Amino acid sequence: MCGIIGYTGKRQASPIMLSGLKRLEYRGYDSSGMAVIHDGKIDVIKSEGKIKKLEEKTDGGKKPIGTVGIGHTRWATHGVPSDVNSHPHVSRDGDFAIVHNGIIENFAALKSELMRLGYTFKSDTDSEVIAQLLCHLFKGDAVKAIRELLKKIKGSYSIGILCAKTPDRLYAVRKDNPLVIGLGKGENFIASDFAAAIEHTHDFVLLGEGEIAELSADSVRYYDADLNLIEKDSYTVDWDISRAEKSGYPHFMLKEIYEQPKAITDTIRPRIQNGNIDLDGIDFKKSYLDSLIGVDIVGCGSAYHAGIVGKHFIEKHCRLPVNCELASEYIYSDPITGSNRLTVIISQSGETADTLAALRLAKKKGSRTLAIVNVVQSAIAREADDVLYTHAGPEIAVATTKGYTTQVAALYLLGIKLAGILGTEEGKRLSELTTELSLLPEKISEQLKDEYVGSIKTLAKKYSNHHCVFFIGRGTDYAASLEGALKLKEISYVHAEAYAAGELKHGTISLIETGTLTLALVTQSALFHKMESNIQAVSSRHGTVLAVASKANSKISSDADGMICIPECDDDVSPVLTAVVLQLFAYYVAAKRDCDIDQPRNLAKSVTVE
Numbered sequence: 001m002c003g004i005i006g007y008t009g010k011r012q013a014s015p016i017m018l019s020g021l022k023r024l025e026y027r028g029y030d031s032s033g034m035a036v037i038h039d040g041k042i043d044v045i046k047s048e049g050k051i052k053k054l055e056e057k058t059d060g061g062k063k064p065i066g067t068v069g070i071g072h073t074r075w076a077t078h079g080v081p082s083d084v085n086s087h088p089h090v091s092r093d094g095d096f097a098i099v100h101n102g103i104i105e106n107f108a109a110l111k112s113e114l115m116r117l118g119y120t121f122k123s124d125t126d127s128e129v130i131a132q133l134l135c136h137l138f139k140g141d142a143v144k145a146i147r148e149l150l151k152k153i154k155g156s157y158s159i160g161i162l163c164a165k166t167p168d169r170l171y172a173v174r175k176d177n178p179l180v181i182g183l184g185k186g187e188n189f190i191a192s193d194f195a196a197a198i199e200h201t202h203d204f205v206l207l208g209e210g211e212i213a214e215l216s217a218d219s220v221r222y223y224d225a226d227l228n229l230i231e232k233d234s235y236t237v238d239w240d241i242s243r244a245e246k247s248g249y250p251h252f253m254l255k256e257i258y259e260q261p262k263a264i265t266d267t268i269r270p271r272i273q274n275g276n277i278d279l280d281g282i283d284f285k286k287s288y289l290d291s292l293i294g295v296d297i298v299g300c301g302s303a304y305h306a307g308i309v310g311k312h313f314i315e316k317h318c319r320l321p322v323n324c325e326l327a328s329e330y331i332y333s334d335p336i337t338g339s340n341r342l343t344v345i346i347s348q349s350g351e352t353a354d355t356l357a358a359l360r361l362a363k364k365k366g367s368r369t370l371a372i373v374n375v376v377q378s379a380i381a382r383e384a385d386d387v388l389y390t391h392a393g394p395e396i397a398v399a400t401t402k403g404y405t406t407q408v409a410a411l412y413l414l415g416i417k418l419a420g421i422l423g424t425e426e427g428k429r430l431s432e433l434t435t436e437l438s439l440l441p442e443k444i445s446e447q448l449k450d451e452y453v454g455s456i457k458t459l460a461k462k463y464s465n466h467h468c469v470f471f472i473g474r475g476t477d478y479a480a481s482l483e484g485a486l487k488l489k490e491i492s493y494v495h496a497e498a499y500a501a502g503e504l505k506h507g508t509i510s511l512i513e514t515g516t517l518t519l520a521l522v523t524q525s526a527l528f529h530k531m532e533s534n535i536q537a538v539s540s541r542h543g544t545v546l547a548v549a550s551k552a553n554s555k556i557s558s559d560a561d562g563m564i565c566i567p568e569c570d571d572d573v574s575p576v577l578t579a580v581v582l583q584l585f586a587y588y589v590a591a592k593r594d595c596d597i598d599q600p601r602n603l604a605k606s607v608t609v610e
């Protein structure tokens, strides 16, 4: 989704904003722009397309000249991607420039009102109304005009504002959209996420809902909705800048696939002490768990897929019914929940609009909420009753890899912990599972050796021209298939479908014809013979089968056209190792098809609108 960077200090703002915008590219965008105050006037340069075009128009950041500015990457919601619809938008008198993330829901009514008053609009965006409204509301005090603006606009937003009448200042507000203030020495920043400013500072303040920040080079003032000055605490983000750079890898996605041994170690190691699991002190009393009639796991996309893996694991070991739901469905289903259900909310970014709405709804209905989140201090992390950070580090590629596997690892930790308290699994079995979990990073490292990766790359190249691919599996393998199909779809644009293997014969098998590729996941020994029949059903219709199997099930190779074996592991934790294979497969198919792997078309990293 859209990204914001803003700067006030003593340096030329444009190059700082250009490099900040590049760090926001991963969020997904279709145009970019910047506005800078110079000699009491606001200069704007913007362009449809990639930041490279903006870089050319600004002569590599040499213009516009000035030390106070705002920059934006736009992901179109209202109005096509074009120069004129790009941000910043400027008020008719040229005194205000704004950048906006989110949606102004009542923009049409506000626009008509302003048009009646003689205002004209250049763009088709909802955002331009903010600039014109500020012009209309300004009576000499920018902060007061912003407060009046907040009373009028409805929707979700983070907004950066320049006012030519206060040329050393920059303003920011937010509601249901992320925005942080970066604190430097003799300079300050606003950013939609700290990746945009982390090369300049590690000290951040999270702007609260409805608060107004007024930044100059040497100070930041925060106001509440009644314009009282308020104090805000800062926090330190210890993400190393190199972790937000490609470090020699051709794509962030590949880098992040290779970071998985460390990421999973960071998720689990601090929480396993002498074989016992401590979830950062989160207290689950036996009496509370006994009172539960079920667990709801809620997320979107890959986070939802991780949830389905978690559902299998928790149901099996905790004997608690688990319902896994897409957040976008959950929020409009009038969910039957309350204090007798635990709600587990999963989100890498911690800002996904549907997931955040699901969290709020579950809380409102009296359910205890536990968030599994990567981004520290994100909205979901702040609002949940308890939070279990995945500690995966910055994930830049739109297609999640380490974000997903660390979520699965966190769910395993949760399942083992709950089973221990409930006494639903023998101690010996829980120790085995804990050990298996601790061994996952080592096993992924084996998978990341050149030979193993090379064999996946060869198969991916061989099948890269297929237009339709099925992923099938049973039980937890079906859950892993869902994620494998999504990975392939989103980065290679190949149509892929995941099917519970037993469902094939209920319809989908009609699509199997000579050469149709099916990836069959065969890691569940108890379901081996069932999968064998499903694979034969595909082969006998001249479909091509590529099996991803555990060592114990490798005899499936005689029924398949090709096979990739995952390292030996307990069947209950195989989805993490299967995921690595399917991520690499999708990556190399997309690379062969010359796709924009880190920023696939139409997709955004963090989906902060419904």
Ligand code: AGP
Pocket (backbone or CB within 6 Å): 300, 301, 302, 303, 346, 347, 348, 349, 350, 351, 352, 355, 398, 399, 400, 401, 490, 604, 605, 606, 607
């Ligand atoms: C996965 O590769 C996706 N890009 C997407 O499905 C993602 O998992 C989903 O949008 C949820 O994001 P979140 O984890 O940040 O909430």
